[in-house]
Amino acid sequence: MAKDDSAAPKLTINDIARLAGVSKKTVSRVINRSPLLNRETRDRVEKIILDTGYVPNPQARALALGRNFLIGLVYDNPNAQMVLSMQRGILEALRGTEFELVVRPVDRGSGAVMDDILGFVIRQRLFGVIVLPPLSESDALAQLLDEAGCRYVRMGSALLDDNEHMVASNDREAVADAVRHLIAQGHQRIGLIAGPHGFRSAKERREGFEMALSEAGISLPRSFIADGEYTFESGIAASENLFALSPPPTAIFASNDEMAAGVLYAARLRGIDVPEQLSIIGFDDTPLTTRVWPPLTTVRWPIAAMGRSAALKLIGTAVGDQGEASEPSLFSSTLIRRSSVAPPPAS
């Protein structure tokens, strides 16, 4: 069966040309879908290609074209689940194409990030890169990429680039919805655990929070907003600050699930019942939300679908699908209601 090609598909374009009785160039045209080709010739060559199982050598193509068929995924993100879901979505879009995915985690703090990334895309002659937040928020990086002649698509929490360069979720509106849900349940004293400064997502989510409150005519002191770092531990620490308020909030929106889990943990340490005495909503819909007790209400954003969209935008031009135009840029999130939200205590 796979005996022949397992050892080595030493078939080259020359072999096909000879077998088909045409020149290399004609075969090359078939491969690259050149429009000016005799229907009959094309069919004949395609049949040979199919029969022999010939696959063009990617390295040779890369050299001749001056460009590789590799998509780079650049990120500096602590959230494993997010990164892997993104990879999954991208790979779904790449499946069946000649493209492969090369991963590149970088160190945001290192100072040489830009040079690192740039060296990477230039050396490898990448077809394009997908950049994950928060790295994607850097306009400087986008400009550098552009100057280097490297296609790119940025993932983010807001539209901060052209349609063809951006895939975004609408965090602000999603959070506003979540907080409205809390308000609808009767909550008035709602705390926020914000994400770290410098993260666009943190800003968007915070604004969504404030938007919902002001809509409802609720005005809260600044102390109801606690700083977090998107980590479990910071969620615990921020909770302590919120619990110390008097009266304390009856509900907390944490800007991501890790911190929401921290709130839950802190509440348990304090003997606060969730959701009876305290409601909690997180963001991301990680698996964690269903593992803890009670299962957390959270906001789900379509990570894999966004990854797929980003990849399609990137390779769309190649496939000739005019993909960039048709691929959606703004994805909306949904509130996933589980068991961590209830009306506030009567008190």
Add this chain to the structure above:
Amino acid sequence: MAKDDSAAPKLTINDIARLAGVSKKTVSRVINRSPLLNRETRDRVEKIILDTGYVPNPQARALALGRNFLIGLVYDNPNAQMVLSMQRGILEALRGTEFELVVRPVDRGSGAVMDDILGFVIRQRLFGVIVLPPLSESDALAQLLDEAGCRYVRMGSALLDDNEHMVASNDREAVADAVRHLIAQGHQRIGLIAGPHGFRSAKERREGFEMALSEAGISLPRSFIADGEYTFESGIAASENLFALSPPPTAIFASNDEMAAGVLYAARLRGIDVPEQLSIIGFDDTPLTTRVWPPLTTVRWPIAAMGRSAALKLIGTAVGDQGEASEPSLFSSTLIRRSSVAPPPAS
């Protein structure tokens, strides 16, 4: 500064040759560390290379060598944390080298897995691949890879290949240790939630469990072993079976953390206090273990370190470090004691 090379490092080997006043081949020899080279010539060329910031074109090298400088990571694994930690470890080893990592999740159930993987490594002329469990347990795949002339390193729960092709953790011993810990606390009725059939890790862990029991002279009915699928839900289901025993176990070893979290969840539903009435130990030391309440005692295996080792084994031959020989093959795990284990209830 990086102004020159940011746009395009159009420098080729010819430029360097001209600048150094030598032939292309000589430059090539310098790049490839050929031993037969005049010391003085080499130094001169190396200086030029450094000054100009010249980097050889990977595509051209790949074409000429008939081999790419890409390492493939092949897996079909539900555990995001594991996969990403592995990626991290591998990339650590690859940092600073000319190698890049290409990821390839596959569908174990699809039937065409082997062809998919083989096509992948052959088409891309991969330097080598790292295979994650449970795919790595397939001797057939290893043989196919070998026949295709593709280097490979398998990750696993036991040594099932030569030293140069295998990086393993010692799951059996690790689990035995965990169960001994339970026994030392006074537990006699200990339940096991096993992993799915066909997983070598499941088998190893089960054997470790049985080993510890028999050492202690404990003999339990078959019903104390429940089948699991390495998923949270299967952990819940298996727990129900164990809880239904009379008398039920006072401790449960779950073959991974996801299932251990399931046990915790099921216990809560039943109103069983952990660890007062039931002790739990998991396996993997995922972040989840510290997010739930109480934090889970578990077995930690050095995923990233093993990934690093695997990568070094692979590229060791290239770097001339004779790495395969020096890189360790068997890694040992450690029991991480948290709060889900206590002596059994007095009753």
Add this chain to the structure above:
DNA sequence: TTGTATGCGTTATCAA
């Protein structure tokens, strides 16, 4: 519509 000659940047062969 198809073929010929040439280039892409590197390594390998073999002679000097």
Add this chain to the structure above:
DNA sequence: TTGATAACGCATACAA
């Protein structure tokens, strides 16, 4: 120890 020249497999002018 070095260098001229031919691969490597494909794509792009430019002809035919």
